[in-house]
Amino acid sequence: MRLKVCGMRDPDNIRDLVEVVQPDWMGLIFYPPSPRFVENALAESIRNFRVNKVGVFVNASMEEISEKVGLFGLDAIQLHGDESPEFANMLKEKTGKSVWKVFLVGEEMDWEKLLPYQNIVDCFLFDTFSKSHGGSGKTFNWELLLDYPLPTPFMLSGGLAIEHADAIKDLQAKIPQMQGIDINSKFETKPGVKDISLVRKFWDYLKT
Numbered sequence: 674m675r676l677k678v679c680g681m682r683d684p685d686n687i688r689d690l691v692e693v694v695q696p697d698w699m700g701l702i703f704y705p706p707s708p709r710f711v712e713n714a715l716a717e718s719i720r721n722f723r724v725n726k727v728g729v730f731v732n733a734s735m736e737e738i739s740e741k742v743g744l745f746g747l748d749a750i751q752l753h754g755d756e757s758p759e760f761a762n763m764l765k766e767k768t769g770k771s772v773w774k775v776f777l778v779g780e781e782m783d784w785e786k787l788l789p790y791q792n793i794v795d796c797f798l799f800d801t802f803s804k805s806h807g808g809s810g811k812t813f814n815w816e817l818l819l820d821y822p823l824p825t826p827f828m829l830s831g832g833l834a835i836e837h838a839d840a841i842k843d844l845q846a847k848i849p850q851m852q853g854i855d856i857n858s859k860f861e862t863k864p865g866v867k868d869i870s871l872v873r874k875f876w877d878y879l880k881t
């Protein structure tokens with residue numbers, strides 16, 4: 674199981690996360706309406722931290738994403754909006770980075786929607802449907818994932834909290850394509866700042 678901690682924006686908090694938890698990825702949100710939005714000024718102070726960085730974008734342009742990839746040294750790009758398969762493909766060719774496509778899950782899931790992306794993206798990510806696009810703090814019905822039909826790995830996201838640890842373990846045991854989890858608002862002391870001891874407690878339990 675792999676861990677992504679998303680919505681980081683404070684250099685001291687990021688340093689603590691990297692030293693204490695050593696997650697597989699850290700997420701930076703480049704969506705201006707988000708309370709976790711990251712300004713360019715952060716790039717210099719976190720450039721040398723030894724953690725893989727994922728940039729989260731919502732319907733951003735190719736130019737904007739390419740600029741952030743260079744400035745922040747991003748390792749992966751998470752497309753959290755309505756980006757087309759053609760856009761994802763061009764982005765992968767242009768940047769050479771890992772590309773993740775997010776699908777927001779409501780009451781039902783239409784797996785056909787994923788097919789045009791499956792030979793392009795490195796990973797899918799399933800988050801709960803919300804008008805704010807992400808960071809809702811709400812879970813969706815994970816039973817839907819038991820019908821996931823593709824070999825492409827995916828990440829589970831959307832309102833994950835410490836009380837879900839056992840259910841997450843159970844789900845991963847049933848679905849081998851589930852490569853990891855993405856945590857965010859349920860581990861915050863305020864938007865963009867994580868409770869590192871809580872993240873550590875959760876991850877120490879889950880990774881065993």
Ligand SMILES: O=C(O)c1ccccc1N[C@@H]1O[C@H](COP(=O)(O)O)[C@@H](O)[C@H]1O
Pocket residue numbers: 679680700702704707708709729731753800805806807808809810811830831832833855856857858859
């Ligand atoms: O966190 C945000 O503000 C955000 C805004 C726009 C798009 C994505 C965002 N975050 C992503 O949302 C999911 C789930 O977060 P939560 O656990 O429900 O708070 C996570 O993948 C973040 O990358």
